[in-house]
Amino acid sequence: MTIGIPKALFYWKEPFSAGAHGGHFWKTFFENLGVEIILSPETNKEIIEKGVKVSDPETCFATKVFLGHILWLEGKVDFVFVPRLKTNEEKLEYCPKFFGLPDLAKILVKTPILTETFDVRKDHYLSTHPKKGIPTYLTKALWRLGKKLGIDNKKIKKSTDSAFLKEKKSREKQKENFFRKIKSEKQKIVLISHPYNLYDDYINVGMKKKLEKLGAEVIFIDEVPIEGQGTRDKGRRLNYPEFHWEFGKEIMEKIEEILKYSFSGAIEVSSFLCGCDAVLKEFVEKAFKENKIPFLYLIIDENTADAGLQTRLEAFIDTLH
């Protein structure tokens, strides 16, 4: 049995932020279950073209890319894996477009879709495992997923643990990495976006490499470490509404954290027609404006040209001097 995993949207998402920093949660999990997996390749022109062709013209660019990945996997695997991410352990919701992903994939391809709902509100288990630090609702959802594939309890438990362990290790590495970067004497630029835009080099037109070539140190907002929940809410300095989106709260809190360090500028990257970013941008922009930090807002879509972006980045870097 082979399972296909599209390298888009949920693949980069918390709490399984898979390939983002080398954790590869889903890959580790399925491989430990003894299932063969096929990952879709890095996003390329062909995938984007395919995705744009089949998807609704008004849906966000990230979803279009996702559907392109699904089409690439069609016919190559027995199942395509598309989880339904609804809420995370803090009872905060994911983007509403994530709720419908399995259904959109289902009407697009003939290959059966393997799906499972990750919802704290459904599995009323808020407590985390005392030793391993794994939220119980996740263990439960992953167990159901394993059962769908007909795998015994012991094996599921073992692969869940090992996948989370790997995830945890990579997170620590990321933290070290961040402190190394923040001490750097180069111009530091913070890139703000969703993980699926940040880590996918083709989608963001190699923004990181471009900025590094221009002599800047790039810090992804995703890398900024924040303390556990509970302690975070206290002492909020920025003014923003109580977000019910996990990424909304996370990004704003991370911005608050990074403002404690010194850096030269911030760039927000947003997929074209991303509804959530329309809300978020207002408050992100305000946060940097209030702190007098140069801010650039870029919208990317399938027509974003390499040269155009280069010019804008160069101009932005020039203004920092």
Add this chain to the structure above:
Amino acid sequence: MKITFPYWGNYTIAFKTLFKKLGLDVVPPEKTNPRAIEDGAKISPEMYCLPLKINIGNYLSAIKRGADTIFMVTSLGGSCRLRYYGAIQEKVLSDAGYDINFIVFDQTPKDIYKKIKEVSGASFWQIIKAGWFFYEKLRLIEKLEKMANYLRPRERIKGGTDKILMQAFLDLDKINIKKELAEFKKEIEQKISKIEIDKEKVVPKVGLVGEIFTVSDGAVNFGIEEKLGKEEVEVHREMDITYHLKKRVFPWKDWLIQRKINPYLGSTVGGHGRDAIYEMLNYVKKDFDGLIQLLPFGCMPEVTIRPILQKIHLKSGIPFLSLSLDEQAAEAGINTRIEAFVDVVKNYHNKKKKI
């Protein structure tokens, strides 16, 4: 303190009386017009959905006429952007230099009651009475709208229904006493019964689904119901305030809807996404001749479910038209699309009759 609120089709009349009954000084919002939309779009976030821009346009014209407090209802339980309407609108207005008192209501009776009490200082009975009067007026407006949809394609003198309806809404606007409302109800029923209609005429039926604000506000959707009525098509629309309120009061309705649409969509996608699929399946079952989906450009729930609606359309063969509206939508363009769609609907209807 002079309050104002967003314009919402004919329902504005009911909201106006509600606030007046509570003893508040109301600056009624101007009917949404292209200029208001343009003004609103100028200062609102570019990527935000259309209703927010329209609301801002409404506020701006009301502020010019002296309003200093804005009432806005948002949904703190939903998943879509409506949740942040209050916060964003407040920010947009203060960034544009307006010093406005912004009061945001959550869609729960407790929150609404608490805030209304705080603002107006009305007694419990006064609020209940005003609320009931509001509901009665609302029901009457919705009933008139539904009746008009039935009458328009069948009327013998073209435009007769709309004439009576327009006058009725103007008169209804002035009524503030319960007794008068009862009299008005009788009067309007008599007037409507006098409209000459061809009862035996078989007309094609079209269902209207989509985002609640664009579907039910004639000023935003360029009067799509009247247009279809004039083309001799009967329009059916379930989405209105009562439908929404009923869903808030009886939450299990969502569960029933979910059970019906399970093969197509496994979860909510925010807003009225699920309802559109449910309604479409219903209309297909009832053998309708067409379906129109209305949505603001980029509306997250409606865009997510559109491929599913298209799938149902391909499966059942029912004609389907999806119209997304933004601040650049022009009436002429919409007219052309509706006319073409009506031709398709009529062909489909005639073909079915022959079989």
